[in-house]
Amino acid sequence: MPEERDFSTIYDACTRYVYGHYPQTPKQALAALAEYTPTDAKLDFYGEGDLFTDFEARIAEMLGKPAAVFMPSGTMAQQIALRIVADRSGRWAFACHPTCHLVLHEDNAYRDLHGLKAEIVGNQFRLLTLDALQRIDVPLGSVLVELPQRHNGGLLPTWDDLVALTDWAREAGIHLHMDGARLWECQPYYERSYAEIAALFDTVYVSFYKILGNVAGAALAGPADLIAEARVWQHRHGGRLFHLYPNVLSAQMGLDTFLPQIGAYHAKAVEIAAAIKGIDGIEVTPDPPQTNMLHIFMRGDADRLKEAIYDIAEETGTMLVRTPQPGQVPGWQKSELSVGSASLDVPTDEIAALFADLIARANA
Amino acid sequence: MPEERDFSTIYDACTRYVYGHYPQTPKQALAALAEYTPTDAKLDFYGEGDLFTDFEARIAEMLGKPAAVFMPSGTMAQQIALRIVADRSGRWAFACHPTCHLVLHEDNAYRDLHGLKAEIVGNQFRLLTLDALQRIDVPLGSVLVELPQRHNGGLLPTWDDLVALTDWAREAGIHLHMDGARLWECQPYYERSYAEIAALFDTVYVSFYKILGNVAGAALAGPADLIAEARVWQHRHGGRLFHLYPNVLSAQMGLDTFLPQIGAYHAKAVEIAAAIKGIDGIEVTPDPPQTNMLHIFMRGDADRLKEAIYDIAEETGTMLVRTPQPGQVPGWQKSELSVGSASLDVPTDEIAALFADLIARANA
Numbered sequence: 136m137p138e139e140r141d142f143s144t145i146y147d148a149c150t151r152y153v154y155g156h157y158p159q160t161p162k163q164a165l166a167a168l169a170e171y172t173p174t175d176a177k178l179d180f181y182g183e184g185d186l187f188t189d190f191e192a193r194i195a196e197m198l199g200k201p202a203a204v205f206m207p208s209g210t211m212a213q214q215i216a217l218r219i220v221a222d223r224s225g226r227w228a229f230a231c232h233p234t235c236h237l238v239l240h241e242d243n244a245y246r247d248l249h250g251l252k253a254e255i256v257g258n259q260f261r262l263l264t265l266d267a268l269q270r271i272d273v274p275l276g277s278v279l280v281e282l283p284q285r286h287n288g289g290l291l292p293t294w295d296d297l298v299a300l301t302d303w304a305r306e307a308g309i310h311l312h313m314d315g316a317r318l319w320e321c322q323p324y325y326e327r328s329y330a331e332i333a334a335l336f337d338t339v340y341v342s343f344y345k346i347l348g349n350v351a352g353a354a355l356a357g358p359a360d361l362i363a364e365a366r367v368w369q370h371r372h373g374g375r376l377f378h379l380y381p382n383v384l385s386a387q388m389g390l391d392t393f394l395p396q397i398g399a400y401h402a403k404a405v406e407i408a409a410a411i412k413g414i415d416g417i418e419v420t421p422d423p424p425q426t427n428m429l430h431i432f433m434r435g436d437a438d439r440l441k442e443a444i445y446d447i448a449e450e451t452g453t454m455l456v457r458t459p460q461p462g463q464v465p466g467w468q469k470s471e472l473s474v475g476s477a478s479l480d481v482p483t484d485e486i487a488a489l490f491a492d493l494i495a496r497a498n499a
Numbered sequence: 500m501p502e503e504r505d506f507s508t509i510y511d512a513c514t515r516y517v518y519g520h521y522p523q524t525p526k527q528a529l530a531a532l533a534e535y536t537p538t539d540a541k542l543d544f545y546g547e548g549d550l551f552t553d554f555e556a557r558i559a560e561m562l563g564k565p566a567a568v569f570m571p572s573g574t575m576a577q578q579i580a581l582r583i584v585a586d587r588s589g590r591w592a593f594a595c596h597p598t599c600h601l602v603l604h605e606d607n608a609y610r611d612l613h614g615l616k617a618e619i620v621g622n623q624f625r626l627l628t629l630d631a632l633q634r635i636d637v638p639l640g641s642v643l644v645e646l647p648q649r650h651n652g653g654l655l656p657t658w659d660d661l662v663a664l665t666d667w668a669r670e671a672g673i674h675l676h677m678d679g680a681r682l683w684e685c686q687p688y689y690e691r692s693y694a695e696i697a698a699l700f701d702t703v704y705v706s707f708y709k710i711l712g713n714v715a716g717a718a719l720a721g722p723a724d725l726i727a728e729a730r731v732w733q734h735r736h737g738g739r740l741f742h743l744y745p746n747v748l749s750a751q752m753g754l755d756t757f758l759p760q761i762g763a764y765h766a767k768a769v770e771i772a773a774a775i776k777g778i779d780g781i782e783v784t785p786d787p788p789q790t791n792m793l794h795i796f797m798r799g800d801a802d803r804l805k806e807a808i809y810d811i812a813e814e815t816g817t818m819l820v821r822t823p824q825p826g827q828v829p830g831w832q833k834s835e836l837s838v839g840s841a842s843l844d845v846p847t848d849e850i851a852a853l854f855a856d857l858i859a860r861a862n863a
Contacts, residue, residue, distance in 0.1 A: 143541070161550070161744040162536040169529035176525045177507070186525070207571055211737025244735030248612060344741045351740035371608030372736050373575025376715035377708045380525040381745040 142458065145445050151453040152477035153407075153486055156348050156393070164350075168381065171388045179380050182366070190383050193390075194354045198339050199330025202362035203354045205383055207374045209316055209342050210241050212355040215368040216338045217277050218249045219361055220310040226276035228252040229312075230268055233259040234286035235279060236314060260463075262292050265300045278304045281314035282321050282332070288420045288430035288471070289317065291324050301335040311336040319346055319394060320426035323401040337361075343382075346397070346427065346475065347389030352382040393476065400427035400474040403483070407474070410487035416494040418467075427474040431490075433459055435497035437468045443496040447489060453481065455489050506822065509809050515817040516841035517771075517850055520712050520757070528714075532745065535752045543744050546730070554747050557754075558718045562703050563694025566726035567718045569747060571738045573680055573706050574605050576719040579732040580702045581641050582613045583725055584674040590640035592616040593676075594632055597623040598650035599643060600678060615640075624827075626656050629664045642668045645678035646685055646696070652784045652794035652835070653681065655688050665699040675700040683710055683758060684790035687765040701725075707746075710761070710791065710839065711753030716746040757840065764791035764838040767847070771838070774851035780858040782831075791838040795854075797823055799861035801832050807860035811853060817845065819853050 147158065159167065179186045187205060195203040206212045213236070221227045229245075231238065231253055237245045238253050245251040254275065257267040263280060280300070283289040292300070304311050313336040315321075318329065325332055333339045338357035343349035355365050369375050404424040412419045416434035433440055440459045448454050459468030511522065523531065543550045551569060559567040570576045577600070585591045593609075595602065595617055601609045602617050609615040618639065621631040627644060644664070647653040656664070668675050677700040679685075682693065689696055697703045702721035707713035719729055733739050768788040776783045780798035797804055804823045812818050823832030 158542070160538070161540045161542060161748060162533055162538055165529055165533035165536055165745065165748075169526055169533050172526040172529055174524070174526055178522070178525060206737070208737040208740055210734070210739075214737065242731050242734050244737075248735050350742045350745060367606050370574070370606050371612050373570070373572040373578065373605075373608070373738060374736075375574075376572055378714045381529065381714060384525060384529075 140442075140445050145448050146454055149448050149452050149454040151481050153453065153455050153481050153489075154457060154472045154475065155477055156475040157477045168385055168388065172384050176380070176384065179378055179383065181377060182375050182379060186380055186383050190387060191354070194341070195356055197329050198333040198341070198356040199328075200333060200339065200356035200358070202359040203356035204362050204365050204369065205379065205386070206353045206355060206369055207351060207376065207379070207382065209236070209314075209340050209353040210244065211369060211372050211374045212340045212353045212365075213237060213279070213312070213314060214241070214245055214249055214251075215365050215372070216312050216340065216355055216357070216361075217245065217251055217279070218368060219364050220276045220312075221249070221251055224276045224310070226274045228254050228273050228275050229277040229279055230254045230256055230271055230275050231279040232257050232263040232281060232284065234284060235281065236316070237279070260287065262287070262290055262296075263300075265296070265303055268300065268303070275307075275309045277310040277312050279312045279314055280336070281316070283317055283426050283428070285317060285428070289320065289424065289426035289428035290421055291321060291425045294325055294327070297335060310338070313339045315339050316342040317345060317426065317428070319397060320401070320428065323398050324425040343386035343389055346400070346473070347386065347393050349385045349389045350382050352379075352386045396476060397427065399479060403427070403478055404429055404472075404474045406483045407472070407486055410483050411490045414487070414491050414494060416498060417490060429472050431456060431470045431472055432462060432464075432467050433470065433494060433497070434467055435494065437461060439497040440468055440493065443493050446496065447493060451489070453489060455486070455493060504806075504809050506809075509812050510818055513812050513816050513818040515845050517817065517819050517845050517853075518821060518836050519839040519841055521841045532749055532752065536748050540744070540748065543742055543747065545741060546739050546743060550744055550747055554751060555718070558705070559720055561693050562697040562705070562720040563692075564697060564703065564720035564722070566723040567720035568726050568729050568733065569743065569750070570717045570719060570733050571715060571740065571743070571746065573600070573678075573704055573717040574608065575733060575736050575738045576704045576717045576729075577601060577643070577676070577678060578605070578609055578613055578615075579729050579736070580676050580704065580719055580721070580725075581609065581615055581643070582732060583728050584640045584676075585613070585615055588640045588674070590638045592618050592637050592639050593641040593643055594618045594620055594635055594639050595643040596621050596627040596645060596648065598648065599645065600680070601643070624651065626651070626654055627664075629660070629667055632664065632667070639671075639673045641674040641676050643676045643678055644700070645680070647681055647790050647792070649681060649792070653684065653788065653790035653792035654785050655685060655789045658689055658691070661699060674702070677703040679703050680706040681709060681790065681792070683761060684765070684792065687762050688789040707750035707753055710764070710837070711750065711757050713749040713753045714746050716743075716750045760840060761791065763843060767791070767842055768793055768836070768838045770847045771836070771850055774847050775854045778851070778855050778858060780862060781854060793836050795820060795834045795836055796826060796828075796831050797834065797858060797861070798831055799858065800830075801825060803861040804832055804857065807857050810860065811857060815853070817853060819850070819857060
């Protein structure tokens with residue numbers, strides 16, 4: 136039996152990356168962060184100090200909310216928002232899509248840590264719809280809307296549908312919470328400011344790693360009293376750390392470096408989708424991509440596709456796509472492709488040729 | 500009315516510090532960490548990778564436990580240990596001292612997040628005793644013992660008392676948890692390895708900031724199955740971050756840099772206590788200090804003492820002691836003095852002269 140090939144060795148040896156940003160070692164990343172950090176930046180203590188105050192004010196302003204709080208993770212931020220609403224309203228249920236982060240990726244913390252109840256509605260391969268929400272027959276504390284829906288290739292509702300959904304919830308007295316883990320990536324589709332998008336919601340969570348390339352970190356924005364209470368819950372979660380300056384500074388660097396590129400990333404994603412969707416054995420969604428993310432479905436055996444990706448990486452120095460995962464249709468595998476700064480440096484016609492080669496190798 | 504003087508401006512302008520380590524700006528700290536970081540250190544992802552595995556193995560070995568998990572904070576680590584024990588035993592009460600971190604400094608997270616019940620026993624100015632524990636008449640899941648007791652100047656039970664207390668709990672089937680936030684500082688007193696001290700307990704929490712100068716971070720060590728479950732709860736708390744390498748590397752640097760100095764810090768604390776306790780208007784506890792920490796009680800008005808500390812700092816460039824806090828006895832204020840690397844550079848006779856000067860100024 137051949138030895139298992141090590142992904143990270145192959146990945147690190149590449150010089151070109153069709154997805155994401157260029158990789159950095161911890162030493163490189165820390166040196167870059169030290170370089171970026173202003174000489175007069177002062178230490179924070181337990182989330183206090185100018186570094187925090189200024190950053191949180193910047194986020195609150197970008198999102199058009201009275202207040203924002205920096206937190207170590209979105210897992211913490213979102214549970215806290217929903218918990219506060221439940222405490223205040225006495226309604227412990229929240230509505231969400233089947234692919235909601237809280238129900239798929241947090242070991243049921245919403246339930247086991249906070250006693251919240253998830254009302255999971257809608258089709259996992261489609262957007263969360265107003266229709267689906269209206270069929271819920273328990274009193275809801277919150278509705279959670281993920282913009283864009285990551286598990287659906289970064290799918291976004293039209294502006295009108297989003298307004299209709301949020302209007303309904305607002306009129307029903309239901310708290311509107313946005314899972315904006317990738318909100319930064321929505322701007323090219325809506326062509327509206329982040330504040331205009333956020334205005335449809337009571338609270339908004341945003342993330343600073345992912346496209347912003349940060350170490351780790353998130354923010355929750357909303358009404359001042361709710362954010363003040365969120366700070367207490369952050370403390371209870373063990374998230375008010377002695378120092379968080381590496382995270383705050385890295386988030387700041389991400390906003391300065393990568394946010395201005397979101398338009399270019401989106402345009403590249405649209406270009407890539409158009410160039411590869413005609414290849415026999417490839418399907419893409421959304422078509423065209425609405426953010427800088429798309430899902431690529433590839434015909435072929437999962438292992439053979441993986442080996443072919445590794446072979447292409449070794450032969451050409453180009454990491455083409457993430458290891459495909461089994462999808463719904465037998466014989467078809469799925470990969471998420473998120474365009475970042477490294478993607479821009481690989482010509483789209485070369486990307487298309489490499490994908491054609493990949494399918495050919497895996498189906499030879 | 501005179502303008503409020505800004506502590507951090509005065510502190511930053513000093514060149515000598517009688518307590519703690521030398522201050523660093525975020526830029527300096529990040530540059531030092533980048534310098535320290537090995538070139539071949541690899542990125543961690545969600546707490547996985549060699550960086551984590553190696554560090555956690557190092558901590559487990561130091562503490563003589565089968566397993567350890569790195570966490571962002573002690574607030575997270577300790578709640579999680581107690582919660583797992585409660586889930587398993589069905590006993591939701593834990594015994595602790597009145598100055599326990601969980602009851603004083605975590606916004607009652609143990610109660611509001613986990614539904615635990617604190618049985619607070621003993622005299623707040625004395626050590627937690629076996630007698631006090633034996634008077635509790637509810638079934639206990641855990642006993643939490645803080646070594647050393649920070650709020651009592653780093654007080655430590657004798658080895659025999661500690662053995663008696665832990666023997667009793669073990670025989671009663673009660674889980675023994677050590678709040679070892681400052682366990683590193685106990686070694687000179689017990690003259691035993693960390694593993695020998697930790698062997699009296701089922702689970703041990705240690706901290707990497709404080710004397711180790713880390714950004715933020717903690718570890719929980721104990722049986723492999725409990726630590727595996729703790730990782731799930733860490734995730735639920737929102738503490739499994741995308742990257743934690745700045746924290747892990749900084750903890751590693753702290754262990755390499757400061758841990759070998761603990762003996763010297765303790766010796767200096769003993770020297771300082773001996774040199775200042777004869778000053779009229781000063782009392783110290785413990786006498787002699789059992790760790791590198793002591794509490795200094797100063798006669799005088801709180802504001803006048805503070806102003807005198809600031810004056811001395813501006814005149815001599817020496818930050819003598821933390822801003823005194825009101826104590827139990829009217830007219831006496833309390834400061835915690837924790838000896839660190841900066842303390843070693845200030846001659847003890849000068850420290851004593853400055854304390855004498857401080858008391859004289861504040862009582863003139």
